[in-house]
Amino acid sequence: IPVKVVPTKPIDGQKPGTSGLRKKVTVFQQEHYLENFVQSSFDALPSESLTGSTLVVSGDGRYLTKPSVAKIVRMAAANGVGKVWVGRGGLMSTPAVSAVIRNRHGGEAYGGFILTASHNPGGPHEDFGIKYNCGNGGPAPEKLTNQIYQNTTKISQYFIADESLKVDIEKLGTSTFLVQHRDSGKFGQFTVEVIDEVEDYLKLLRKIYDFNALSALLRRPDFKFAFDGMHGVAGPYAKRIFVQELGAPESCCLNCDPKEDFGGGHPDPNLTYAHHLVDTMGLGEHSSATAEVPAFGAACDGDADRNMILGARFFVTPSDSVAIIAANAKEAIPYFRSGLKGVARSMPTSAALDRVAEAKGVKCYEVPTGWKFFGNLMDDGRCSLCGEESFGTGSDHVREKDGLWAVLAWLSILAYRNGAKKEGLGDKLAKIAPGLHAGHKHEGGSGKLVIVEEIVKEHWAKYGRNFYTRYDYENVESAKADKVISTLKSKIGEITQVRHFVIDKSDEFSYTDPVDGSISANQGIRFLFSDGSRVIFRLSGTGSSGATIRMYVEQYVAPDAGPEKLHADAAKALEPLVNVALTLSKMKELTGREKPTVIT
Ligand code: VG1
Ligand code: CO
Secondary structure, eight states: OOEEEEEOOOOTTOOOBTTBEEEEHHHHTSTTHHHHHHHHHHHHSOHHHHTTOEEEEEEOOOTTHHHHHHHHHHHHHHTTOOEEEEEGGGBOOHHHHHHHHHOBTTBOOSEEEEEOOTTSOOSTTSEEEEEEEOTTSSBOOHHHHHHHHHHHTTOOEEEEEOTTOOOOTTSOEEEEEEEEOTTTOOEEEEEEEEEOTTHHHHHHHHHHSOHHHHHHHHHOTTOOEEEEOTTSTHHHHHIIIIIIITOOOGGGEESOSOOTTGGGSOOOOSTTTOHHHHHHTTOSTTOOSSSOOOSEEEEEOTTSOBEEEEETTEEEOHHHHHHHHHHHHHHHOGGGTTOOSOEEEETTSOTHHHHHHHHHTOOEEEEOSSTHHHHHHHHTTOOSEEEETTTEEEETTSSSOOHHHHHHHHHHHHHHHTTOSTTSHHHHHHHHSTTTTTTTTSTTOOSSOOOHHHHHHHHHHHHOEEEEEEEEEEEEOHHHHHHHHHHHHHHTTTOOEETTEEEEEEEEOOEEOTTTOOEEOOOOEEEEETTSOEEEEEEOSSOSSSEEEEEEEEEEEOGGGOHHHHTSOHHHHHHHHHHHHHHHHTHHHHHOOSSOSEEO
16 A cells, blocks of 8 residues: 655644644535644654554544544554554543553554544534544643644645555454655555454453442442433443443433534533433422432533432532542452552542542642643552543552443442442441341342432541532633633732632642643632632633633632531522622623633
């Protein structure tokens, strides 16, 4: 198969954001657009490492995924790559790509391209995206994404194998080609292997969790579970794991067929966009207060790295979720049996995790927004578990956040709390008070089901509660958003009090990576109050048009405040602080928006 050298010119705006390059499909459809970015990525990698290497190429199945996979495969061949692993149908979740890069049948890949715009809508008029992940399975660090961007501003040609290099990606199997080398002109072997998109990832999960305990819980007649795949890539994983492996009824999988346009929805697992699940769990505006609802509900985003956790008529904030997983990890999850090495959260994420870390005597790192900042800490053995307020939770089993992993973590906590574990609470109780918990080893445990709400409330009673909300103002004109940010910047260090809230400190968050010393500045404007409350502002780095302003508000209530304060409605409890944030930013005045687009 011959290789073509195609002349091209730089195209503006190919700077990767928080998580890769995300643009409208129509932008990606411009001639050479994808090719320029892919060649710039190859050119940013040392050619001696790339030559003969193995890469993973797959995505969340959104519109444009399949033709893009085909193009990248041909470009990989032309650039000297030896082998490409493609998930069946071009599908693989972001965490599964991370897992495969790190380990597949004892082998590993040099890196991979993930085709996703994550939680952004898909379809001919919506978003597409691409990002490069490195050999550790994690998103390219800023040093590399900056180099890729620099290359896109200077590119003059790209290399692509002839169109006769074709693979049927719907069928598992290996195809081998002889491809001309771009520099030497000699022919070398190039292989494409279409792999099962779930298998390697499932193998990894089996090592992390006790599948017997999970299965016992899911088979309990009084434990109903609903999972919403939002028509993203999570569907095939959910069916295989929850139904085939763990024995949950197929009816627990909602919207689990991947669609190129996510069924017209916005595949973002939050209370606004995951309305199907929200209604199912009795949390919808029009939900009946008495209808029977499942005990546990969860959803993932388009590429299955995000998760939302719900109980019956109960929402778990992502910041609480990671803290509660940390609090229970050692007892409930076999992978963490020897304890946590450390934990980490992004700066805007609530400090609920910090309190657990303190109690457990492990360090809690605070990094900028975006999963790429956790990678170094994990590679260096400093962090086992981490999370973001934006519905991202994960651990060092891979280098991406992991939606299905988080759902299994919660199921493990529920299984443990319901006495399904052999060495769990049930056994301890049985030792101290024989007879009391007899039968705890029955199928999935017995007795009244301990539910999500109880677990969360017990957590607050022990650690206190970090009330939390995020306001998103989407698609704001860039000039107006900049004005909001400059207004806030002008207040840094200038204001000491707003109403009765006393400001202790205000700054722009800057992060120095403790492992490699790299510095990431301008990562959000913070106002820290004397009572531990915080308001934070930053601009999103994942949107594809206009600007999105994110406003994060957090207020801590100590355990001794008592149940009434601890169980208060979050929106009500945070109202005064939200008003402070709106005043500080002059949000309404400067954006003309009465209300945010999304509140989480
Ligand atoms: C958002 C979230 C951030 C997350 C990122 C990628 O970034 O705030 O926490 O890591 O999306 O998630 P931003 O810059 O828009 O605030 V995903 O599921 O889109 O890969
Ligand atoms: Co995502």
